[in-house]
Amino acid sequence: MARLHVAVGVILDDRQRVLVARRAAHRHQGGRWEFPGGKVEPGETVVQALCRELEEELAITPTRTSPMMRIEHDYPDRRVDLDVHRVSAWRGEPRGLEGQPLAWLKASELARRPFPQANLPIIRRLALPPFLIITEPLPPGDLAGLARRLQSLGVPARGAWLQLRLPDWDDRAYGRALALAIRTLGPRGVDVTANRSPAVARRAGGHALHLNGRALMACEARPEGFVRVGASCHSPEELARAEALGLDYALLSPVAATASHPRQVPLGWERFRNWLLRVDLPVYALGGLGPESLEVAWAHGAHGVAGIRGFWPLHGSPP
Secondary structure (H helix, E strand, C coil): CCEEEEEEEEEECCCCCEEEEECCCCCCCCCCEECCEEECCCCCCHHHHHHHHHHHHHCCEEEEEEEEEEEEEECCCCEEEEEEEEEEEEECCCCCCCCCCEEEECHHHHCCCCCCHHHHHHHHHHCCCCEEEECCCCCCCCHHHHHHHHHHCCCCCCCEEEEECCCCCCHHHHHHHHHHHHHHHHHHCCEEEECCCHHHHHHCCCCEEEECHHHHHHCCCCCCCCCEEEEEECCHHHHHHHHHCCCCEEEECCCCCCCCCCCCCCCHHHHHHHHHCCCCCCEEEECCCCHHHHHHHHHCCCCEEEECHHHCCCCCCCC
16 A cells, blocks of 8 residues: 655644644545645655645645654555644635635644544644743752742743753752742643652652753653653764653753853754754754744754743843
C-alpha cells in the first residue's frame, strides 16, 4: 500500500488559538475535526502544496510558515505521511469554501473534539506553550522576594510555563518556593515545572519535572508520577537521551551569547537546526533569547523559546 503524502497546516493566531475544520461525512474519517491541508501533488514542495490547499479550502494565502513535525501513521485502509507546518501569518479571512464548519480553538479545547488518529500527535505538541520562563537567581530562602517577582511576571499572550530554578536553595526552602509558585501562578493559567529531584518535587505537590544535563544522563527510565518531564541539553547525545527516555520536551542551549554563561560558545541557529533534525522531540531554544525571538526559533525547527532575562523586564512591564 503506497503512502499518501499530506501537507498539514497548524494555523495559529496571536492568542495561540488554532483553526480546525470538520470533514464532510462522505470523506475518509468523515465527521471528525482536522487541521487543514491536503495531498502533495507530484512536483510540488510541501509548502507549495500547503499554500494551494489553504487557498482552495479556506481562501487564505500563507505568508509565513515553518516546519513543525512529521508524522507517519497507518490506518487499516491507508498509510499517511503528514508534513506539518505552522502557519503564523496569512492574507485573507478564513472561510469554509467547501461548506466545512470552522472553529478557532485553544490547545486545551482540542482534546474534546474527535480527530483522526494521525492528528493526535499534533494536539499533544500544541499542549506545550511556545514560551518557557525560567526564574531569575534569588538569595536562598527569600520567599518574599520570590512572591514579588511572581506577582510582577508578565505572561506573553501566546502562553507560557514557568520553570522554578533556584539551585542555591536547600530542599526544604525549595519545596516552599514551589508550593508558593503553584498557588500564585496556577490561577493565572501558568503551569509550574520543578527543577529539582523527583522526591522534592513530589513532596511539594509538583506534577511537572525538569532534569538538568547531569540528571538526564544518569536516568535509566523516565521519572514516574509526573504529567510532564523535560530536560536541559547541550549536545546531540543529550537530545538523543531525552528522546530515548520518552521525555516531553528539551531545552537546547546556548543558541546565542548570554550574560549568565559568557564563556560558553553559542551554537548559532544553523547548528541548532541541524541538531534538531536528528530527533523527534519538541525543543525550546535557550540562551540570549526573549519573546521577540519566537518566529526565528520556529523557522529553525524549535517548538518555542525559553529564557530568563528576556522574560523578566527590569521595570516589570509585560513582554
